[in-house]
Structure formats: C-alpha cells, structure tokens
Amino acid sequence: MTGRPLLSVRELTKRFGNRVACCDVGFDLWPGEVLGIVGESGSGKTTLLNCLAGRMTPDAGSVIYDSNASGLVDVHRLSEARRRLLTRTEWGFVNQDAREGLRMGVSAGANIGERLMAIGERHYGEIRQTATDWLGRVEIELDRLDDRPTDFSGGMRQRLQIARNLVSNPWLVFMDEPTGGLDVSVQARILDLLRGLVENLHLSAVLVTHDLGVARLLTHRLMVMQGGRVVEDGLTDQVLDDPQHAYTQMLVASILPA
C-alpha cells in the first residue's frame, strides 16, 4: 500500500471511573479498507468507535485523520465547530438503532437532504433529485420519498440511514452493528448493499459487530477485543480461519454450525 493512512490511532484509552472501557488501542486504517472490531458485549467496541468518531473524548491517546479538505488533523484537538463539520461532510455514522440516526418526524427525502442543506444547498429541486437518486441506490421504492421513517420497516430505516450518511460522499464511515436487530434475510440484503457501496464509492469503514459472519463478509481486517484490549488483529480470513488467541478461538468455535 502507498500513501499514508486515512485514520491513525495511537494508545487510545478511555476509562469510566475505575472501569477501563478501552485500553491502549492503536491501528492504522488505509484508504479503501474496511476494519472490523469484534468482541462480546462489554468488551469496549462501541466506546472505541465513539472515541474514533469524535463522539466521546478519550482519556489518553490520539486519533489522527487525513482530511481531504484540511490535511492531517487530530480529531480530539479540533474545535467543536470543525469537528462537527468534519463529521457531517467527510464522515458518516451508522447507528445500530436507525431511530437514533434519523429524524423520525420528517420525510425520507428531508432525512437524506439534511446534510446537503447543512452545507448550504438551497435548491429544493436539486436536493429532491439527489434524495431520489439515493433512495434508488439503497433500494427503497422511489414513491416512498415523502413518507416518514415511522412508516418504514426496520430494514428500510437502516437503508435510509445509510443513504442519509452517504449523500455527502464521505471518505470514512463508522458503523455500529448496522445489521443488529434485523432478521436474517433483511441482514443479508443490507450486507449486500453495504458491500456494493463500499466497493463502488471506495469508502473506508470501521465496523463494530459481534457477528463474525458479518465481519467475514464485509471486512478486510479484523481486531478482536476483550475487556477493553485488542487481543488479536490481522487479515479477516487469517484471524477467523487460524485464530491464535484463546479468546478468538473460543469466539470462532462458538459460531453455530449453519
């Protein structure tokens, strides 16, 4: 690989009182790469993701992002204004619960158009056209453009949330269990969709999941967390097919046979 990493994390630590949520985490994320973070509940996956995405301030360590607009920036040393601008232009964040990431009170079109309007787009017709395009790309019927997400199924909400994040052509997307809580066939469709979008748009992504199947399908590289520490990392196939750490071996062995 050439160039420099898109996201560079060093010695990231976050504590809640005496409890250590994640400890001494470091990695590089390269452009176009999808990194998976797996581990059981309470292993610090989501805390780590929130620290990476600037939603939580770590107690120690740094997150350096190679911004398209302003070069290398330390996410946690940016002013709040610039960090928020970064998160709604160059980044995306897909929540597990689509209700947290969507405005449930306004139509699908307005949800997709919000980022455009936030960065100054003021032409209703063009915003609507872009929203329609994106609705198509995430496989939602175009006549649902003016319906509210409250009238959508869980899978459709999740796809709408993805469209809402990708409309600003971000470079980096954080995903927190994007398929959690959905039934298997819907999961498969969303995974298919995500895989296509990541490839076509050359997105980089950090994906948190406890589902090793999702990790195998979507990610290039995997970090296994236990008790706030990274216990193993490597190429996804390598980690899943030949786990070295006892905890990873247990995780892999605990997948129910299909």
Add this chain to the structure above:
Amino acid sequence: MPDTAIQDGAYNYAYLDEQTKRMIRRAILKAVAVPGYQVPFGGREMPLPYGWGTGGIQVTAAIIGRDDTLKVIDQGADDTTNAVSIRRFFARVADVATTTRTGDATVIQTRHRVPETPLKEGQILVFQVPIPEPLRMLEPRETETRTLHALSEYGVMQVSLYESIARHGRIAKTYNYPVLVNGRYIMSPSPIPKFDNPKLDRSPALQLYGAGREKRIYAVPPYTPVKSLDFDDHPFEIETWSESCALCGSKESFLDEMIVDDTGKRLFLCSDTDWCQERQGEREGAPPEVPAK
C-alpha cells in the same frame, strides 16, 4: 431627584425598580450589539399573566421615559383588551403620553403585527414574544439549540422548510416565519404574519424582542439586514388578497377576514386599525389630524 412614585406613591417610576431596569437595559445593549442573539435576563413577575406580554412590558418599562409617546397594538388593533390595558398601565405608572397614531409614537409595543405605516429613525418597536427559540419545535434540548446557534448549524431549519414544500407544495408557514439576521443568527420574528417580515429588513427603527416566560431579550438594530429563509426555486413570498378593505379600500395592507352573519357573508378589514382610520379620513377628504407635539 430619582424618578420615584408618581400617582400611586407605592410604585417606582415605570413599575420596575431601578436595579431591575438597569439589568434589563444591560441585556438590551448586549442584544443590540449582537443582532439576533438571545440574551438571557432575570425576568420579573409582572401584573399580568405569561402570554399576555410580560416580556414586552418589561422591555418597555426599562426604556420608557417621561418624554416618550407610547402606542400599544395587539394584532394590529389599538382597541383590544390587551392593548388598552398595557397602554393604561404605562400611562399610570410611567406618566407618558399615549397615542394610537403610528407616526406620533416613540415607543410602540406590539403583539403579532408590525404597523403598516413605515417606521422612522428614533422609533422603537417592542415585540411580545411567546417562544424566542426558532429551533425549539425542531430540537427540544436547550443545550443543543444553543450549540446550533453558536456554530451556525442551521441545516435543520432548512429541513423544516423542505418538509413543508414536500407536504404542501409550498412553504406553508404563514406566521413566525424564521429569518436570518445580519447573515449570522436565525431568529424568530415572534408570531407576526410573514406579510410583515419584509418590514423588518433594514428598518430605520430599533426592534426589541422580549420573551417573559422564557426570559430572553433579542434585538435588531436599525438598518440591519433581515432575510426570510427560503429555497432558490421556492422564494419567500408574502400573502396577497384579491379583496380590499371594506372600510378604507386598502389593497396593500394585511387584511383580516370576518364572517359577519350566519349565512357566511364575509368581510375583509385592515388588521392595522390606525392605518385604516387614517385612510378613511383621507378618503372622506378631511384633512389629516395635526399631530400633537
């Protein structure tokens, strides 16, 4: 000698004590210095209920003096209960002259309208504001709305206009229509009809906004740009009527629709009673009254 009690003996001049007036004046000065920014102030209990103009009345009390001439309007009318009570209140506690004529007033306290007669330099328009936060219905958290203002993150306001067009085919908001003040802060113009929004833009008069329940003061200094939000392909428009005023024949003022009998006969009247009366006087050929000075 300080301004102390006048007719009633027990009250300070203009009802509020001097320290309170100082505090409100400080808030007003800050509001004028940062156009459109909501300045918190220590709102006092006033002898009228919240929602009846406690914010406006405190602002008026803080700025009024014996040389002022006060006009109070409610929905454009000088003769409604709220307007009459507030006008009498200040005539009694502040010993000021009152008028119904827009041109003669130095301070105009208003609820829901801006007078039709163009305002002049030196006049002060005091608005009564129920909900000062324009983003309140979109974002319930006060901490978050303050952040949005601080960082000028106003995408959500535009989202609400988008939603209105998507649902109604046009921006359906007709009153309390959000404005951008001096290119910086989004401000609620109080529940005036959007018909009045253009009058706020670069007005020669000082505009002060007082919200009593929420204890906020904000202001638009004279000649400040005030832009109503819109889309490039759905520009801001004001209301129009095909009828004219039944009393004065005005076609350019804001008209109220009244049902006058039980067969549904309707009548359109100017909402600004002073404007309407002056025009009726002109129509009858009578010379306009000489302003008392």
